[in-house]
Amino acid sequence: MRTEIVKAVAAAAGLPEAEIAGQLTDSREPGHGDFALPCFILARAWKQSPPACAAKLAAEVALPAGVARCVASGPYLNFFLDRAAESLRLVGGLLAAGDGVGRGAPRGERIVVEYSSPNIAKPFHVGHLRTTVIGHALARIHRHLGYEVISINHLGDWGTQFGFVWAGCEIWGKPADARIGDLVGLYQRASGLRKDQDAGTVAPGDADKPDVNAMARDYFIRLEAGEPEARAFWEWCLDISLDYFKSMYDRMGVHFDHYTGESFFQDRLAGVESMIRGSGILEESRGALGVDLGPRLGFVRVFAEDGRSLYITRDIAAAEYRTETYDPVRILYVVGAPQQLHFQQLVGVLERMGRPSASRIVHIPYGHVPGISTRGGATDEKVLLNDLLDDAHARAREAYSSQVVKKPQDVDEEALAEAVGLGAIFFDYLSRSNIKDFHFNWDDALNFQGDTGPYIQYALARINSIAAKAAATGLDPAGGFDASLLAGDDTYQLVFQLRRFEGILQKAAAEYEPYLLANYLLELARSFSARYSSLRVLGEEPTVAQARLSLFCAVGNVLRTGLGLLGVPPVERM
Numbered sequence: 001m002r003t004e005i006v007k008a009v010a011a012a013a014g015l016p017e018a019e020i021a022g023q024l025t026d027s028r029e030p031g032h033g034d035f036a037l038p039c040f041i042l043a044r045a046w047k048q049s050p051p052a053c054a055a056k057l058a059a060e061v062a063l064p065a066g067v068a069r070c071v072a073s074g075p076y077l078n079f080f081l082d083r084a085a086e087s088l089r090l091v092g093g094l095l096a097a098g099d100g101v102g103r104g105a106p107r108g109e110r111i112v113v114e115y116s117s118p119n120i121a122k123p124f125h126v127g128h129l130r131t132t133v134i135g136h137a138l139a140r141i142h143r144h145l146g147y148e149v150i151s152i153n154h155l156g157d158w159g160t161q162f163g164f165v166w167a168g169c170e171i172w173g174k175p176a177d178a179r180i181g182d183l184v185g186l187y188q189r190a191s192g193l194r195k196d197q198d199a200g201t202v203a204p205g206d207a208d209k210p211d212v213n214a215m216a217r218d219y220f221i222r223l224e225a226g227e228p229e230a231r232a233f234w235e236w237c238l239d240i241s242l243d244y245f246k247s248m249y250d251r252m253g254v255h256f257d258h259y260t261g262e263s264f265f266q267d268r269l270a271g272v273e274s275m276i277r278g279s280g281i282l283e284e285s286r287g288a289l290g291v292d293l294g295p296r297l298g299f300v301r302v303f304a305e306d307g308r309s310l311y312i313t314r315d316i317a318a319a320e321y322r323t324e325t326y327d328p329v330r331i332l333y334v335v336g337a338p339q340q341l342h343f344q345q346l347v348g349v350l351e352r353m354g355r356p357s358a359s360r361i362v363h364i365p366y367g368h369v370p371g372i373s374t375r376g377g378a379t380d381e382k383v384l385l386n387d388l389l390d391d392a393h394a395r396a397r398e399a400y401s402s403q404v405v406k407k408p409q410d411v412d413e414e415a416l417a418e419a420v421g422l423g424a425i426f427f428d429y430l431s432r433s434n435i436k437d438f439h440f441n442w443d444d445a446l447n448f449q450g451d452t453g454p455y456i457q458y459a460l461a462r463i464n465s466i467a468a469k470a471a472a473t474g475l476d477p478a479g480g481f482d483a484s485l486l487a488g489d490d491t492y493q494l495v496f497q498l499r500r501f502e503g504i505l506q507k508a509a510a511e512y513e514p515y516l517l518a519n520y521l522l523e524l525a526r527s528f529s530a531r532y533s534s535l536r537v538l539g540e541e542p543t544v545a546q547a548r549l550s551l552f553c554a555v556g557n558v559l560r561t562g563l564g565l566l567g568v569p570p571v572e573r574m
C-alpha cells in the first residue's frame with residue numbers, strides 16, 4: 001500500500017518517488033489515518049506554504065485502490081486505507097503465517113553472533129546473564145529475518161584462573177566427583193589466600209601454605225607449554241564447567257552452534273603471529289610488542305614481555321578465523337561496555353593490518369546490572385545462575401498462585417513456573433535499551449499486571465482460552481471472516497498495531513536493540529487486554545464472533561512469535 005501511495009503522490013507532485021518514500025511515515029494512531037505525508041518538501045517545489053500544499057495535493061492526488069480517502073491536516077496529508085480491505089489482507093496473512101509471522105525469505109547472508117562467553121573455572125554468575133539474553137534474542141531475530149546465523153560461545157577457557165584452581169587442589173586436595181561449585185570454591189579459596197599472602201595478612205593456620213601466586217604461574221606456564229599433566233588438569237576443569245554451562249543453557253533454551261573459546265585460538269596462533277609480525281606494524285614498548293594506534297586508542301600490547309599471547313591476540317585470531325570460515329557480513333560481539341576500548345583496539349589493529357575482518361566487527365555493548373538478590377542470601381553479581389533460576393521458579397509459582405485468579409484446571413504448574421520465571425527474567429532484561437544500567441527487581445519483573453513478560457504470557461494464554469472455548473461452539477479461526485466487521489475504531493486499532501510488527505522486527509535487528517520488540521509486544525498485549533472484554537467473542541452473533549476471534553488469533557500469533565524471538569517461553573495456558 002505504501003508503495004502505491006508513494007507512486008500516486010510522486011505523480012501528482014512531480015517529484016521523484018524516492019524523495020516521497022523518504023517522507024511518508026506511519027501515522028501514530030489510526031484516527032490520523034494510516035500514513036502521513038509531511039508536505040514541507042512540496043513547499044519548496046511549489047513555492048506555497050506547507051498547509052496550502054497539503055490542501056492542493058489532497059485535491060489533486062489520484063488515490064490508488066485500497067486507499068479510502070486522504071485529508072489535509074495542517075502541513076500534513078493523512079491517508080486513510082480502506083479498513084476492511086486492510087484488515088482482510090493483514091489479519092488473513094497473519095493467520096496463514098502461523099508461527100512464521102514476520103519471517104523473511106533466506107537472504108543468503110551469514111551473521112556471526114558471539115555472546116555469553118563466560119570465564120571457565122570462575123563462577124558463571126549473574127554477570128553473564130545480560131549478554132546471554134541479548135545475544136540469544138539477536139541471534140533469533142536475525143535468523144527469523146532470513147540471515148543464516150552462526151552462534152558462538154567464546155568461552156574464557158584459557159588464562160591464569162586455572163592456576164588458582166590447580167593451586168587449590170594441591171593445597172586442599174582434589175575433590176573426587178567434583179562439580180562446578182567445587183572448582184569455584186577452590187578458585188575463590190586460593191585467590192583469597194593469595195590476597196592475604198600479598199598483603200601479609202595470612203591467618204596463623206595458613207602460615208605453612210605455599211606461595212599461591214607462584215604455584216598458579218608455574219602451572220600456567222606448564223599448560224601453555226603443553227605439558228600433559230597440566231593439560232589433563234585443564235581438560236578436567238573444562239569438562240566439569242561445560243557440563244554445568246550446557247545444563248544452564250538448556251534450561252534457558254539457549255543454544256550455541258559452536259563453543260570455540262580462547263583455548264581454540266591458542267592452538268591456532270602460529271599463523272596469526274607470523275601475519276602480525278609480517279605486517280610490519282609491530283613496535284616495541286617497555287619490553288612488549290604491540291601496535292601504536294595513536295593518541296586516542298593508544299599503544300596496544302599484542303604479545304607479552306615473555307612472548308606469550310594476550311586476550312587481544314586470541315581475539316585477532318578469532319576474528320580472522322570467523323571471517324575465513326564463515327565469510328559473514330557481520331560479526332556481532334555482545335560484550336559489556338567496559339570492553340569498548342578493547343574492541344576499538346581490536347578493530348584498529350586489524351585495520352592497520354589491512355584485514356577485511358575489521359569492517360565486519362560490531363561490538364554491541366551493554367550496561368551494568370548491579371546484582372540480584374536470591375533467597376539464598378547472596379545479593380551481588382556472584383549469585384550463581386542455577387540459584388537464580390531456582391529462585392525464579394519458586395517466585396513465579398507463588399506469583400501465579402497469588403496473582404492469577406481464574407486458573408484452568410489441569411495446568412502443569414511446574415512447567416508453568418519454569419516458563420514464567422524465565423520469561424520474567426528474560427523480558428525484564430530486554431525491556432530497556434542495551435546500554436542502560438538498571439536494577440533488577442523481582443516484584444516488578446513478576447507482576448502479572450505490570451510491564452512484564454508474564455503479563456504478555458498471560459495475554460497469550462487468554463487468547464488461547466478464548467479460541468478453545470470458541471472452538472467448542474464450532475468456530476474456527478482458519479474458517480475465514482467478514483473483514484468489514486473489523487473496520488470499527490476499536491478493532492481497527494489492533495489491526496493498525498499488528499501492521500507495525502514487521503517494521504519493528506527489522507528495526508530491532510538493524511539497531512541491535514531487542515527492547516524495541518519487547519516494548520512493541522507490551523503495547524500490543526495492552527491493547528488486546530484493554531479490549532477483549534468489550535469485544536466479546538463468546539455468545540456473540542456468529543459472524544461477529546468469527547471476525548473477532550480471527551483478529552485475536554492474529555494477535556496471538558504475533559505475541560507467540562515475538563516472545564519466542566526474545567527467548568521468553570510462550571505459555572499457551574495459565
Ligand code: ARG
Nearest residue numbers: 117118119154155156315335
Ligand atoms: N570472557 C570474556 C568476559 O567474561 C568475554 C569475552 C568476550 N568476547 C571476546 N571475543 N573477547 O569478560
